[in-house]
Amino acid sequence: MSKPTFFLLSLFACVSVLGTGCNKSSSDSAGGGDSGQRPSVAYVTNGVASFWVIAEAGVKQGGKDFDADVEVLMPAEGITAQKRMIEDLLTKGTDGIAISPIDPENQTELINKAAKYAKVITHDSDAPDSDRLCYIGVDNYVAGRMCGELVREAMPEGGKLAIFIGRLEQDNARRRRQGVIDAVLGRSEDPTRFDPPDAEIKEGDWHIVGTYTDQFDRAQGKANAEDAISRHPDLAGMVGLFAYNPPLMLEALTQSGHLGKIKVIGFDEAQETLQGIQDGNVYGTVVQNPFEYGRQSVKVLAGLARGENLQSLGIPEVGFLDIPARKIRKDNLDEFWAELKKNMGETAE
Structure with missing residues (x-):
């Protein structure tokens, strides 16, 4: 059995049981993306919705803008499916994972385990007591x-x-x-x-x-x-x-x-x-601005995988990148809708 295969199998076993057998420190193992390679970044949502389709467009744009391989995963079966997706990403050796936690209180242990082997941030919904590196979204x-x-x-x-x-x-x-x-x-x-x-x-x-x-x-x-x-x-x-x-x-x-x-x-x-x-x-x-949630998540995770720090990537010291919400009424609807269609690659009518 090759060393990479053995490592992945061992990692999967560790994450699956959330045990204590894998004791590498975060600094030794988390998101080791080589500066000469394209980082792999995954964006995990908290469900399936039109909101996440917009975020997916932002993730894909981020992959182009920041030279990263990206994938978007939308759990249709709640917390169990989300947990399985995160474990699979760790098994594959994904460099960075952006997670919108479904139940942060009961997922903190999982997020902390993931943070030992990948750069982990939260988006849309936070898990403030976990070892995630930052949160991207609104207050x-x-x-x-x-x-x-x-x-x-x-x-x-x-x-x-x-x-x-x-x-x-x-x-x-x-x-x-x-x-x-x-x-x-x-x-x-x-x-x-x-x-x-x-x-x-x-x-x-x-x-x-x-x-x-x-x-x-x-x-x-x-x-x-x-x-x-x-x-x-x-x-x-x-x-x-x-x-x-x-x-x-x-x-x-x-x-x-x-x-x-x-x-x-x-x-x-x-x-x-x-x-x-x-x-x-x-x-x-x-x-909100799910397009920018996706794009900024890729920017941050790809940069971290290449050895940059949070501040150089535009994350304030508090660890929260605030992408402000907006009120939309009939008087500003057309402007917003045109912006949305542009982000989605559609032609504004």
């Missing part, structure tokens, strides 16, 4: 507050509001939801605050009837929207905080005859959400 609490501000614009008189999101195990989901609630209710900024998702919240003119989670199950996501509409005949607004939530909400509203009667506020830039803004059925959405 999701701030972005959530931006979404809450859109809600207040759309519903100046207040009223009943329902929140829809994929899952709350993710760091970005928890922070984003709390930002919405705090801004809607006019509270002070406090990212550590956490309102129980199963509780109704009544403050002033506002009544948040609940937070509906679907665990990335599209059928459940639509059923959640239908349930909220049916259960609350006087529902005044709906907020969808994962990319696929607003389109599912629009489907449920159309089929129930409530389209245009209940205010819709979104997050991210699904085509259906943008079309809804254009048609007047969605008040607005808060968009």
Whole structure:
């Protein structure tokens, strides 16, 4: 058996059981990319969504811009699939891995193991207690507050509001939801605050009837929207905080005859959400920049594999590259849509 083959088999065994048999230090083994070779970079998402298709375009552009071999992996089966993907990447000797953790508290050990054998960063959703080298994305609490501000614009008189999101195990989901609630209710900024998702919240003119989670199950996501509409005949607004939530909400509203009667506020830039803004059925959405998440992740990981440091690659000392979110309403929709189409290699109409 050749030495490379033996090393890979040993590494796979170590990672698979998350044991203690492989004790190389991070400085000895993590991302050893030779400066004369193209680094291998992998971008692991937290699911399958249109948001990640945009990020994939950014990853591919990053591969061209920073001379790296890239691949994008989207787990369709949740945390188990994501874990398997990371282990397989380590087995292949991938130089750098960008991960959007599904459940950071329960994946810290895995991320720490991965960081011993590759350069590891997080994107979109962080795992701040892990050994990841940096986080690329937005401050999701701030972005959530931006979404809450859109809600207040759309519903100046207040009223009943329902929140829809994929899952709350993710760091970005928890922070984003709390930002919405705090801004809607006019509270002070406090990212550590956490309102129980199963509780109704009544403050002033506002009544948040609940937070509906679907665990990335599209059928459940639509059923959640239908349930909220049916259960609350006087529902005044709906907020969808994962990319696929607003389109599912629009489907449920159309089929129930409530389209245009209940205010819709979104997050991210699904085509259906943008079309809804254009048609007047969605008040607005808060968009991230998944294209740059992908591109910047490749830049950082390829540079680290070649021996550069985080500061030379544009990462602040706090280890957080903030790519700001934006509010999109009808007045700036065309400009944003043209930018999005350009990034995706499409021709703007």
